[in-house]
Amino acid sequence: MNQKEHIGQDFKVGLYNYEDEELFICHREIREVRLVMVGIESYGAYIPMLRMERELIGKSWGRRSLRGERSVANNDEDTVTMSSEAISDCLTGFDRNGVGGLYFASTSAPYKEKQSSTLLAKIAVLSDEVITGDFANSLRAGSAALEGAVNAVKSGSVKQMLVAASDCRLGYPRSDEEQLFGDGAAALLIGDTDVIANIVERVSFSNELTDTWRNPEDTYVRTWEKRWVLSEGYQKIMERAVSSLMNKCGLKADAVAKAVFSAPDERSYKTLGKKLGFNLENQLQNPLLSNVGYCGVAHPIMVLISALEDAQPGDKIIMAAHGNGADAFLIEVTKNITSYHGRRGIKKNLESKLLLTSYQRYLSYRGLLEAVPGEPFRLLPSATSYWRELDSILSCLGSKCRKCGTVTYPIQRVCYNCSAKDDYDLIRLSDKKGTLFDFTLDNLAGRSDDPVIVQAIVETDDEKCRIYSLMTDCDPSKVYIGMPVELTLRRLYEGAGFHNYSWKCRPVKN
Amino acid sequence: MESIKDKVAIVGMGCTKFGERWDVGIHDLAIEATYEAIEDAGIGLEDIQACFLGTVTAPVLGVGGGLVSDALKLRDIPIIRNENWCTTGHIALMEAAMSIMAGMFDVVLALGVEKLKDTGYPGLGTGRGMHPVLEARRTAPGSFGMIAPAYFKKYGLSNEEGKKLIGQIAVKNHHNGSMCPKAHFHNEITLEQVLKAPIIAWPLGLFDCCGNSDGSAAAILTRSDMAKSFRDDPIYLKGVGVSTDSMLPHNRPEFGWTSFGAMVKSSQMAYEHAGIRNPREELDLAEVHDCFTITELAIYEDLCFSPRGGAREDIESGFFSLEGGLPVNVDGGLKCFGHPVGASGIRMTYEVYKQLQGKADKPERQIKNASRGLSHTFGGPPQTSAVAIFGNEKG
Known part of the structure; x- marks a missing residue:
């Protein structure tokens, strides 16, 4: 639809200048076909088996507890292992040789220097001719990886790209974040064939502020004053990105089946949804905060998958992620969703759980308390x-x-x-x-x-x-x-x- | 292939006190065992023409024969060290015997020694597999313990019945060891204690696991035709068998975990050399590798002491007790005597040697009229197995 806006009378398409009108028309048609087709061919998710009731954390510190429970990576899990699970879920039934690349996104990759995407490509047994890349350092790393993958397929250089996003971030002991954060992973297979949802449009805004960060030596996520973080770092920029996307696509709020946002907390999520005119009951996707937690880079994609699990053909879904700015995507579900089955996704992952009944054990699993050397x-x-x-x-x-x-x-x-x-x-x-x-x-x-x-x-x-x-x-x-x-x-x-x-x-x- | 029966004899043996020997080092242990052996044989160190040393966890890599030459000042002779998991002591004995049969030497020393209590840990340690990544967390009880659930399932024993069955092996071995001055432990235990003990690797509890000990044992071997010039009651080597099967039974398709090819083959090889057709009847005692109680149970069947699936009946009838048809582990076994890995095969042989000479340290535990005995070790993650059979007369 909107790609026509980019095509001017001067035969320009993006960066390309066409001197020959015939060639231009030919390329335009190819591009139009591609642009319409690129989307999500498959999804996969992973939530660790271990869950910890927030009340346990609160009680351990003698402070107020947030509601519900959070997911906790086991002591043998990290963002690579969780991504491996999500990728495996995502690739069920797909020929792995067809995958042309893998982008991994996380703020908590296991290595400061060494690619995780190559590790995951080897684990997933992809061809060694794949494009690999790690996206890091920002909560928007997942949406940046998604945008990169969509463009790689659009450009025709690969047929399918995998995007894996995972986080295992640490809030300071006794902080709200410690209770709020969850661990998890999500994977999307981006391609141009039989997609279950088209990625129709995207907008991005950059917003420089030191609201949430970690210095190289930091274990825990630092934040500036919460009111500023939520107001300038989340509400305003997300509102701007989503409204801009809707304007660009000529969409009114009531035409949106589900809105999916990254969610630093339940209240801010709802405030944003309300501000944008969405019905909190049936338009705002459950942000998984009460039973999983805020999973950093993976979070908006996990919530998107949750929305796709109940989606109908023709549904329009808006997904937006924040973090030093905001990215918003319009995603349109196709009829292929009706025959798409066999994923654990979010629902089945939620059904399997083991309760971690010791807060000390959580600290130890994250390396914050030392185990006796064996x-x-x-x-x-x-x-x-x-x-x-x-x-x-x-x-x-x-x-x-x-x-x-x-x-x-x-x-x-x-x-x-x-x-x-x-x-x-x-x-x-x-x-x-x-x-x-x-x-x-x-x-x-x-x-x-x-x-x-x-x-x-x-x-x-x-x-x-x-x-x-x-x-x-x-x-x-x-x-x-x-x-x-x-x-x-x-x-x-x-x-x-x-x-x-x-x-x-x-x-x-x- | 001809039989090796009666070609080699043992004319002197030594064995240290086993246990937590905090006060002595690996050199002291080697000296203690070797001096008892040469005094028993009535020879001097200068008579030893070659030494076959078995040690597994020596404090440094590349120990070679230095341990012996430095401790005993045995110099300018071949000192050959081997490491073959728990069969190390037996392999040293067999190498010594083979060197004599080859005609290279007339008088050789086989020495097994292990100083486990300097490692800082009570067990043999983690990472006892063959692969630094896939098997980094393998332990001895974690691996040998696999025999138990598989055996219980195959023969229809509930976990409780199975635990009680193997527990009786621990009770027997502690009873035997309690009478043995050189053993690591001297306490009798009850089945109730066995069943209530802390779990080490389920279903194995503390009392299902052997002692982790320091110790050393030594043997002087010579040609049979020269043996009587050393002493009137030499002990003759009747047969040996060694077999190494895949050391990764964990990965082996269809492996059943209730029987081990290496144990079956090594014992058959030894029986054939010794001319033994019915070990249950023809052996007077056996010292076998009870690293864990369940291992001893598997040995009963693999070494043909009991028919397949028949170990239970024999355990319950007391067939393997001191007074039974075939006394097994009469000195307490690895369970109670202790298991300094490289020394164990020679320690077992020491007990067989003394019993066949009628010289058990205490008369109440002397097996009457014992003329044929067997010693056996079984190691690896598992499986490598060694068997030696001895008799007190030629023929």
């Missing part, structure tokens, strides 16, 4: 040996013998069954379902804040592949032989001074 591990980790085995360690590839069909993990050069040498195909095991073949509840291998480690041997249902791993996100007293399990990427430990990621198992989530 015994030193006897095997020397190494960046080079880790790198040589990335196919097994990160990509979760096993070997399937071409002679006898035996599947093993990690990759074996000589077959366990028939001794065929170097005669195997690689098989991705990360999304295979299995059952627990055998286990022990090891009280020696854990940390002092998480003393029982479930040592597990998994057998996959179809390949009968045995996978030794630790079980996470479980109540050890409820583990049994034959328990249905699935695999999940986790941060195992800091061997050799870097994050050693690999796969664990967990009871199958809903």
